[in-house]
Amino acid sequence: MTDPAPNGRSLSLTSRLAIGLVALLLVGGVVLALAAFAYGRVAAREAFDRLLVGAANDIAESISISDGELVIDLPVSAFELLALAKDDRIAYQVRGVDGRVLTGYDDLPVPTRAQQPGPDEAFFDAGFKGEPARFLRLTRRFAERSLSGDVEVIVGQTLLARNELAYDITRNALVGLAMGGAAIIMLALLMVRSALRPLGDLAGTIAARDPQDLTPLDPRGPREIAVTANAINGFMRRLDQQFDAMRNLISDTAHQLRTPVAALRAQSDLALHEQNPERRNRLVERIHRRTVSLGRLLDQMLSRALVIHRLESARREIVDLRDIALDIVESGDHMLIAPGTEVRVEVGPEPVNVKADAISLTEAAKNLLGNALAHGRAPVTVGADLSNGKAMLWVADAGEGPSQAVLESLGERFLRSAASRGESAGLGLSIAGAVAEAFGGRLEWDAGAGGFRISIVLTASEDGR
Amino acid sequence: MIRFALCFLLFASAAPAQEAVQRFGPEDAAVTLRLRTTTDIAIFAPTVEAFLDTAPGVAILYEQWGSNDLYALSREDCASGRKAADIIISSAVHQMVKLVNDRCAASWRSPATQAVPSGLKWRDELWGITREPAVMVYNRALVPPDEVPLTRFDLLDLLRPQDSRYAGRVATYDIEASGLGFLFAFIDSQEASTFGALMETFARTGAIATCCSAEIIGGVIEGDYLIAYNVLGSYARSVAAIDSRLGIVEPRDYTVVLSRAAMLPGPDVRPEAGAFLDYLVSTEGKIAMARSFLISGGGEDESGSDASDNETARRPIRLSPSLLVAVDQANATRFIRRWREVFAQ
Numbered sequence: 133m134t135d136p137a138p139n140g141r142s143l144s145l146t147s148r149l150a151i152g153l154v155a156l157l158l159v160g161g162v163v164l165a166l167a168a169f170a171y172g173r174v175a176a177r178e179a180f181d182r183l184l185v186g187a188a189n190d191i192a193e194s195i196s197i198s199d200g201e202l203v204i205d206l207p208v209s210a211f212e213l214l215a216l217a218k219d220d221r222i223a224y225q226v227r228g229v230d231g232r233v234l235t236g237y238d239d240l241p242v243p244t245r246a247q248q249p250g251p252d253e254a255f256f257d258a259g260f261k262g263e264p265a266r267f268l269r270l271t272r273r274f275a276e277r278s279l280s281g282d283v284e285v286i287v288g289q290t291l292l293a294r295n296e297l298a299y300d301i302t303r304n305a306l307v308g309l310a311m312g313g314a315a316i317i318m319l320a321l322l323m324v325r326s327a328l329r330p331l332g333d334l335a336g337t338i339a340a341r342d343p344q345d346l347t348p349l350d351p352r353g354p355r356e357i358a359v360t361a362n363a364i365n366g367f368m369r370r371l372d373q374q375f376d377a378m379r380n381l382i383s384d385t386a387h388q389l390r391t392p393v394a395a396l397r398a399q400s401d402l403a404l405h406e407q408n409p410e411r412r413n414r415l416v417e418r419i420h421r422r423t424v425s426l427g428r429l430l431d432q433m434l435s436r437a438l439v440i441h442r443l444e445s446a447r448r449e450i451v452d453l454r455d456i457a458l459d460i461v462e463s464g465d466h467m468l469i470a471p472g473t474e475v476r477v478e479v480g481p482e483p484v485n486v487k488a489d490a491i492s493l494t495e496a497a498k499n500l501l502g503n504a505l506a507h508g509r510a511p512v513t514v515g516a517d518l519s520n521g522k523a524m525l526w527v528a529d530a531g532e533g534p535s536q537a538v539l540e541s542l543g544e545r546f547l548r549s550a551a552s553r554g555e556s557a558g559l560g561l562s563i564a565g566a567v568a569e570a571f572g573g574r575l576e577w578d579a580g581a582g583g584f585r586i587s588i589v590l591t592a593s594e595d596g597r
Numbered sequence: 598m599i600r601f602a603l604c605f606l607l608f609a610s611a612a613p614a615q616e617a618v619q620r621f622g623p624e625d626a627a628v629t630l631r632l633r634t635t636t637d638i639a640i641f642a643p644t645v646e647a648f649l650d651t652a653p654g655v656a657i658l659y660e661q662w663g664s665n666d667l668y669a670l671s672r673e674d675c676a677s678g679r680k681a682a683d684i685i686i687s688s689a690v691h692q693m694v695k696l697v698n699d700r701c702a703a704s705w706r707s708p709a710t711q712a713v714p715s716g717l718k719w720r721d722e723l724w725g726i727t728r729e730p731a732v733m734v735y736n737r738a739l740v741p742p743d744e745v746p747l748t749r750f751d752l753l754d755l756l757r758p759q760d761s762r763y764a765g766r767v768a769t770y771d772i773e774a775s776g777l778g779f780l781f782a783f784i785d786s787q788e789a790s791t792f793g794a795l796m797e798t799f800a801r802t803g804a805i806a807t808c809c810s811a812e813i814i815g816g817v818i819e820g821d822y823l824i825a826y827n828v829l830g831s832y833a834r835s836v837a838a839i840d841s842r843l844g845i846v847e848p849r850d851y852t853v854v855l856s857r858a859a860m861l862p863g864p865d866v867r868p869e870a871g872a873f874l875d876y877l878v879s880t881e882g883k884i885a886m887a888r889s890f891l892i893s894g895g896g897e898d899e900s901g902s903d904a905s906d907n908e909t910a911r912r913p914i915r916l917s918p919s920l921l922v923a924v925d926q927a928n929a930t931r932f933i934r935r936w937r938e939v940f941a942q
Binding site: 203204205206207208211212214215218219220221222224226234235236261262263 | 697698699700715719720721787917918919920921922925926927928931
């Protein structure tokens with residue numbers, strides 16, 4: 133992409149097209165003019181050369197032999213033929229068998245050898261009285277008893293009419309070209325206007341819309357415009373989804389926080405008015421527990437909001453699941469949640485590559501780890517491995533796992549009941565599930581004698597190596 | 598009259614020389630143009646004077662020449678690159694075409710010359726300035742009205758009888774001596790087959806070939822000739838205007854119309870010469886020449902027909918390179934030889 137022009141506007145499509153067409157027509161016009169002129173010259177030369185041939189033949193025919201002498205009865209028709217080139221001078225000459233000039237101009241040029249391809253008829257260019265001219269030399273053979281040999285007839289004329297005809301042909305061609313070019317430009321401008329009208333209509337429709345209105349545009353119209361309309365519709369859909377996510381987050385947050393905050397307030401009220409130090413300590417302890425639980429809930433809700441936002445917008449990249457497993461353990465968050473609990477990492481030597489968003493996956497895995505630390509039993513293990521083309525990022529603990537009801541309700545947006553109880557295992561699961569689904573995978577769990585293991589199963593990336 | 602004397606002058610001198618010279622315009626003129634023409638001074642003088650009235654400071658040295666001499670002199674000037682004349686006007690237009698073809702003329706373009714019809718100009722170097730029909734003239738006193746020939750066939754019929762009183766008393770141009778006579782005869786030979794019959798009849802009846810319109814017309818008036826064939830209408834009319842003995846017929850089978858040709862010898866044009874040319878082709882110039890009968894639109898003649906009747910029979914001599922045939926050495930030699938055979942006796 134190039135930077136926009138400094139003044140913020142670039143040339144309109146119409147002007148671009150007009151400039152392009154004019155340039156094309158100019159170049160084409162020059163080429164055509166040259167071609168037309170070349171053609172015109174050839175055509176004019178051929179046309180007037182025929183006059184020369186006709187006149188020379190007329191003169192040659194008029195030569196006869198009388199008493200052993202050549203007699204030339206110069207025909208007026210020959211000159212009338214040449215006079216068709218109205219303003220051109222006429223040169224002519226008749227030479228006898230001995231090369232003597234019998235009549236006509238005796239100072240005409242003689243063709244050189246190179247200009248003389250045929251023996252009987254030879255055209256050549258030379259000057260006549262200081263003006264360029266075209267000549268034809270024609271030979272007539274006599275084989276009579278009294279006289280035999282070649283009689284040469286040379287006729288020529290200056291080039292005014294030829295040039296005039298050549299210019300005329302060129303001029304006509306150019307006039308036609310100019311008219312055609314003007315018509316092409318006019319039509320092209322009309323076409324561009326009509327082709328661009330849907331774009332203007334689209335802009336008008338969007339500008340006239342209510343700011344809240346994110347319903348799809350009518351995608352009908354020319355294909356090129358439909359592409360734009362669809363792109364705008366896609367963009368508006370994502371915008372709408374983000375609005376929805378934001379609305380959900382706000383309403384969820386409000387909803388989920390109301391109960392625990394109300395409980396905290398009630399217990400702190402009780403603690404304020406409790407005179408018995410022992411009971412007051414118990415109340416304070418409960419308040420503390422609730423606060424911790426509320427903090428976790430808040431963390432998860434923010435994490436969920438973050439994940440949902442990223443799932444909408446983040447680009448998919450090649451991610452090694454082993455890095456994720458190592459990162460969450462090394463970040464040391466579990467030390468704060470459950471100090472003293474041992475967390476192990478179990479990864480193989482081979483990379484476990486998937487196409488996904490690393491931050492979303494980290495959040496999902498952190499939630500699973502958090503669940504294991506809060507509700508499971510040590511030892512807790514985080515790992516990543518590859519089997520049958522499936523990449524797995526898993527968390528295992530020695531406990532028996534969450535209740536069947538929690539697992540079954542997996543996938544709902546949030547677990548109201550769990551949240552209201554201050555327990556957030558379901559919320560963490562639902563985040564992990566949403567992330568897995570967003571990257572084309574799912575959540576799998578396995579509860580057995582060895583403990584509970586829950587995995588984010590994704591399709592391994594082939595080209596990740 | 599002066600031109601009678603002029604004609605004798607020509608006969609007297611064998612060497613090419615002008616027949617007459619006259620100066621027009623003020624003595625102290627800044628510019629003096631040399632005009633060489635075959636036109637008789639008396640005929641053309643009013644037009645020259647009319648032009649000089651419009652061009653103060655210009656004088657014209659008028660040289661009157663025989664057409665063949667004028668042609669020979671102009672060729673010489675052209676070949677040597679000397680520019681002796683500023684404007685040449687000749688009735689032997691074929692010779693003028695040849696001069697233009699030989700690049701002896703300069704081109705001149707002006708609004709006035711652009712308006713000249715295309716048949717009356719060539720290459721912007723040669724312009725036809727007059728309209729003069731070739732006519733038959735006769736002596737009114739000696740030719741009875743019912744014998745006046747209206748066509749060439751009538752003339753042939755007059756000469757047909759063995760004892761025709763017209764035998765030996767018909768005159769025409771000597772085409773050897775007069776370029777114009779040659780041109781008329783040449784056009785006749787192109788125009789119709791009557792020419793052969795005319796030649797044959799002229800030969801048989803001993804027709805007279807002689808020089809110069811003036812002399813021929815004078816002979817008809819004096820009664821030496823009864824009829825003259827192919828006489829310039831302009832000269833005939835100017836005489837007929839003052840002498841009622843002369844009758845004029847424009848042949849109704851066809852009438853050749855000559856436009857005297859004007860050219861400006863090259864390579865440069867003096868602007869005053871160009872102005873003179875512009876004047877000659879302008880309306881004022883045409884009116885001035887029409888007064889001297891140099892431009893005639895057909896008009897009334899003894900046949901009683903008016904101009905429009907005869908208009909279709911008019912054959913203007915177009916200024917075109919095809920007139921080069923008339924100047925061709927071989928053609929001219931043969932044509933004149935044949936002519937000489939006819940008029941040998």
